[in-house]
Amino acid sequence: MNKGSKLAMGIAALSILLVGCGKATSSTSSKGSSEALSGKVTAVGSTALQPLAAKAGANFTAKNSKVNLTVQGGGSGTGLSQVQAGAVSIGDSDIFAEEKDGIKADKLTDHKVAVVGMAPVVNKDAGIKNLKMAQVKKIFTGKITNWKEVGGKDQKIVIINRAQGSGTRATFENAVLKGATAIKSQEQDSNGAVQKIVSTTPGAISYLAFSYFTNKLQAVSIDNVTPTDNNVQTNKWKIWSYEHMYTKGTPDKATAAFLKYMDSKAVQNSLVKDMGYISIHDMKVTKDAKGVVTQN
């Protein structure tokens, strides 16, 4: 009885699998792709890129059912070390490989797949909507400690930083601190945690990717430039970074096809924007690993 039911379940599962495969292959053949792509692609790293990579990956495998594609988080550092070690096919990173000690950037190939803008966010109670760049720097280096010094309420500033070595923090520090050292403060390791803590802690300031803005917290303009996609595209808004997919050596067919798909209009014009990233095609400037920005 027990064995019989197990067998039945097995057969049912198998038939579902087979039906699934059949459907997928028929859809690819109807689109007329010359030969079925197959292989295993693993993308590991940046948690900021993970949602986009996962969604794009799901769409990609829906079209190429023989490709086994997995997307995992773990952090930019993990992504870069794993791709350097050859353990994964794609290393996702928020920062240039050149910026990370211990990574031989010349051995890796950079594929920029999206742009992420970041902005300071403060708790709504502080009464702050705009800050000067110099003031943001003074806050994060501990020289300004009360909101009244920058035109807000008489309230102590609570700094919430990101983990040392994280890609988001590196981007923010490159653009704002420019070599100065941030004061030791609370550190959180995810956008979600920062979002929750800033919206509930009086006097809190941190920084978030645009897609994590909510009406429960106040995104701050800097020097009267508002943090919008358009301002990032022209570099009027300075705090932004690329989302990179690094490969080592020549990528195999499946990996190359996925990278090509990431750069395609289907992804860049819809998925990237829908998920709160900025399309790489819309950028009117280019930033290199040293932070030098040139007009396209």
Next chain:
Amino acid sequence: MEQTNSQLKNQDTQSHEWDTRLHHATKATHEDWIGRGISYFCIGIIILVVASMLWFITSKGIATFTQNHVSLWKFLSGTNWAPDQGQIGALPMILGSFAVTFAAAIVATPFALGTAIFMTEISPNRGRKFLQPVIELLVGIPSVVYGFIGLAVIVPFMRHVVGGSGFGIISATFVLFVMVLPTITSMTVDSLRAVPRFYKEASLALGATRWQTVSRVILRSATSGILTAIIFGMARAFGEALAVQMVIGNAAIMPKNLISPASTLTSQLTTGIGDTIDGTLPNNALWSLALILLLMSLFFNALVRFIAKRGQLKHER
């Protein structure tokens, strides 16, 4: 003659039978061998796993000192933790870990003792029916849930009551208090139940009240068991990562008071490990923190064994 011959023959077959019985394994013996083989195999694998983990963590953990040439003393006594800039003073995290561990144990022990005495001496029936499942339920709740409750309830509460941002050692203490309570309680219950019945009977027969019996006889003779329970609770608190990380604030600064953000060895490990590159100083430094955690858990285990031994001697006397 004939008789002796047949006797001899008989003897011969008998001895042959004995021979096979003695020199060839029976089915039961074979089962024995197989059973022993399986257990040795499993033990071997476990020993291999433990040994390779020890070796792995140790070799990675000492790389900070052998490859990056940081002095051990600077690592243990330094107060500046900025691995990206080559500064790896781990003292803030070491102090943070010990602070939350001791604070949680101090807060949890009276509650655990009270619950355990209630469950064994005051109302064993209700204890078994009602409190036991509650305690077991507390063990089963995943630590991320504790952390989330801490973030949503304890942190705002602390901010309201004591001021500051609400993140800090005190919030971590209260989260850990709930997490170590079941460990300490259930182990204390076991040690109270192990107190021989006649101790209690003799005490009551001598005219001691219930409270005198509990406080001077039962608790006294279960002391080593209770200490073991507390140390197990501390070991759990020391190693807890996720829940603590969510409420302590993770600021790698020397803890000045209970209400400002601090960090622990585990919270620094979980926030930092994804952002470091294998083989570089920031990564090695995190492994060194892991090595401290490992050594501390070995120390807690050794302490438990030491106390258990002392307790035994006392009973024999």
